[in-house]
Each structure stands twice: as structure tokens, then as C-alpha cells.
Amino acid sequence: MNFKIEEIENRREFLKKSTRTLALGGFVLLGGFLGMRRSDGENSASSCALNLPCRDCASLSRCQEPRALPSKQNEDFAQGFENEKR
């Protein structure tokens, strides 16, 4: 009986370990995939069809879209503000 319980426990541990490794691999892949996206995410004029605030976009500093201008100015402003505080 005890042997059976141990066997089940071992099987469960093995499954857990395998799924954990898979999940960890998944995170690495996801992080890599999204991280790579950063480098080629430069938007040329009028190419952006994103429906979200520009401040949440990693391409903001390089973006040529007119609608990104206020956020870029704000970012410059934030930078200046931090410097001023220092």
C-alpha cells in the first residue's frame, strides 16, 4: 500500500517537475520573443495602427508618428524634470 502511494507521489512529482521546466522554457521564449520585437519595432510615419497610449510603447523615443509627439514631449519633459530635481 505504502509502495503504491510512494509511486503515485513520485509520478506526481515527476509531472510537476516536467511542467515546471516547460513553463520556465515558455517564459524564456516569451521574454525573448517580445524582447526581440523591441529592436525592430520602429514605426515610420502613419504606419502605427495601435490603439493604446503612446507612453506604453517601447518605440516611443524613435517613433515618427505625429500622434506620438505629445507623449515624446512629455517624456523629454519628465527627463528634464528629473534632472531639475537632482
Next chain:
Amino acid sequence: MRFCSRSAKTVFLLVLCFLLFLPSMNLSQTQERFPKPDFQSGYTRPDLLTPTPRSQLLEYLDVLVLLVALALATYFAHKLRSRRKLFVLMVFSLIYFGFFRKGCVCSIGAIQNVGYAIFNSGYAVPLTVIIFFILPLVFTLFFGRTFCAAVCPLGAVQDAVVLKPTKVPAWLAEVLGILPYIYLGLAVLFVATGAGFIICQYDPFIGFFRFGASFNMMIFGASILLLGTVVARPYCRFLCPYGVLLNWMSRLSRWHVKITPTECNKCRLCEESCPFGAIKTPNEPRYQGSKEKTVKSLAALLVMLPLFIGGGGWIVSRLDESLSRQHFTVSLAEQILLEERGESTVLTEETKAYRASGKPREELFQEAVSIQEKFRLGGWFLGGFIGLILGLKLLNLSVLRRQLEYDVDTGTCLSCGRCFAYCPFEHVRLGLITPEEAAAQGARDPEAREKNENENV
């Protein structure tokens, strides 16, 4: 009683820290770059509620603070087993990630950025957002939900108001436990279709962190906090979409906090100590006899699982019209149609602006139809996901697992450390009592003694 005095201390500490940090918060208030324009039409521009962007360097500082806070929370929960230290760290996180950083960037909201990036190849997620999304999940995968215990500002603000927690009946907790899955599914559907970031839009506490939100959101936040005085962390347990992912990761965790540092003698002292109902009690020997029944109900549920998935998908895909109305383009197209048919006599600011732009109406309607189609397709996935979760929950309920001693439920336990102090073996670890005295705790409880004897037989 114990919770009451602790919570009084909690509230006191929280108010104190809040007052201490109040002056510094002024410095980080939202900044208007220019004076507000004076519109002739009488339109007044609403106040800015989102904080100004931070410099890149300071965003990396946030990541560093997150990493250190996660490491400390794990150390306090696993190694020191100190509720007090976890509490102090929780107050710090509330002040830093909540009031100082105004709840942004947060791991919960990052679900949407990541989802949006997956469905929109043109969107680049900031590196800090990727890290805020992944890091707590990786920590949970190894150490359990220490992020919830002391790092998440949304959890912290609710934890601070837990005054007299009552036990939510198990059946109700199971039913309410489906809501976070629905919320997560809806959030992903909304970002996939470009309808918006609903997790941020309906974040109940962001208004407190930023000292400003719509009246409805303030009421929503206040109600959750009020409810939180008697139902511990209601948002975390019955709404938080990130909690779903943390729950899954925590079930796989390599190391997880335990109630007892050494052994369990089933003294039952910890039984009622968890305000989140995350303690598993040893189950009755009668379970041993019902194996055949279990196998039958398991088989029936397995057969029904595809039905749940298909049925769920069909039902939610029927809701495409009402769901897609949340998308700006669809609601604009509908409003224009109403105005054209004369069913709406008052012209809205949006339709006026749209007409002034000179964009052809056919283009707008085509766009609206394609968005609605996306919602229909997404509805199949969302409904299928909800059906799958329902089926799996039922399957999980029908499996009778043998539970030999009191232990935490690794999925729902938030690693808060409240239960540690209830265990006599924790007192032995701290050198407050001897092992013999701890063992006697179990022997003193007649029911525990009886259970022990049964177990030994």
C-alpha cells in the same frame, strides 16, 4: 480577536506611513506641460490622471526594486518565517509601487501589454513591462506566491484593511473562483481585438494611488475595501486575472511555505488561522470506500468536457454584438447609424469629430464589421476556455485526494505567513516551548487524538 488587534496595528502603521510620504507624493503628481486651452464650445479638458513617463534609468530602478522586494519576500516567508517582516515589506510595496509609482507599471496590467504584443506585430512592449510580467511568475514557479504576500500593491492595500475576516463557504469560494478566469479571458479578448485595456480601466485601487478617478471607480474601490474588512482580499481571490497565472505557477512551485516548520501532529490549532481559506485539512477515512463512485463520475465528466467547451464557445460567441460595442470604432459606427436614421437626435462630440475628419462612412462600417467578426471568433475561444475551466473544476472536485496532515493549498495560499504562529512546532523552532510541550498540544485535543489513533490503526 487576534486578527482585530493585529489589524488595528496594521491600519495605524499604514496611516502613519501614508502621512510620512504625503509631501513627497506632491513632487510626483501628474504634470500639465502647458496651461489648459480654453475651448469656445464650452468643453473643458479633464484633468490628467495618468502619470508622466519616467526616464529610462528610473524605470530600471523600478525593476531593481521589484527584484529586491521579491527576493526579500521569499527570504522572509521561507527562511525567517516572519509575518512581521513580510508586513513591513508589504507596507513598503504599497507606498513605493502604489502611491509613489501610482500603480504603474504593475504586473497585473502587464498582462494586457504582453497580450497586445502577441496579437499586434507592430507593438513593441517596453522591456520593463516584460520583466514586470515575467519575474513574479518565475519567482512563484519556484517559491509560491510570495509576490502576493508582500510585493503587489493591490494585495497590500486590501491586506491592510482585513479587520474581522469571515470564512467564505467552500461552495461559494469555488463558484466565485471562476470570475478571475472570466476576467482574464475578457481582458485578453479585449486586447486582441484592440478594444482597450479593461484591467487598467477597471482597476479599483488606482484611483486611491493617483488621488483621482471617476466617481464610479472611487465607489467601486471603496466598496471592495469595505468588503475587504470582512472578506479577506476579495479582489485577489475573486477577481485578479494575474492571480490565475500565479495560482497555476504556485501549484508547480518547487518550494512552498508550510504551516509547520517540521511536523504536523494534527492539533488543529491552525485550522481556522487562514483568512483566505487556503488550508487543506486531513480527509476522512470514509473516502477510501468510494473509489468506484469516483471513477464513474470522473468518466462522466471527461465525456462531458468537450460539451462544456463547445457549449461555452457557442454561448459567448453569441454575445459578439454587445461585447464589440465596447470597441470605440463599433460604438462610433452604431452612433452614426442611429443619427442617420434619426433615432438619436443629439449629435455627440465623437460623431461631430468623425464627420469633420472627412473619412468615408463605408470605411468606418467595414472596420466595425471586421471588429465584430473578431469578437465572434474570440468569443468561441473565450467561451471554450471558460467551459474548460468549469469542466476541470468539476473534475478536480470529484477527485478524492488523500490528505494526511494540515497543509497549505499551494494554488490559493498567498504565503502571507499568518498561520505560522498558530503551529506549536513553530514555537519550538523559536525556542519558546519544548518539543514535548508541542507534542502535548495534539494530545490535549480529543478530536485530534482520536484522528491520530485512527491514522495509526
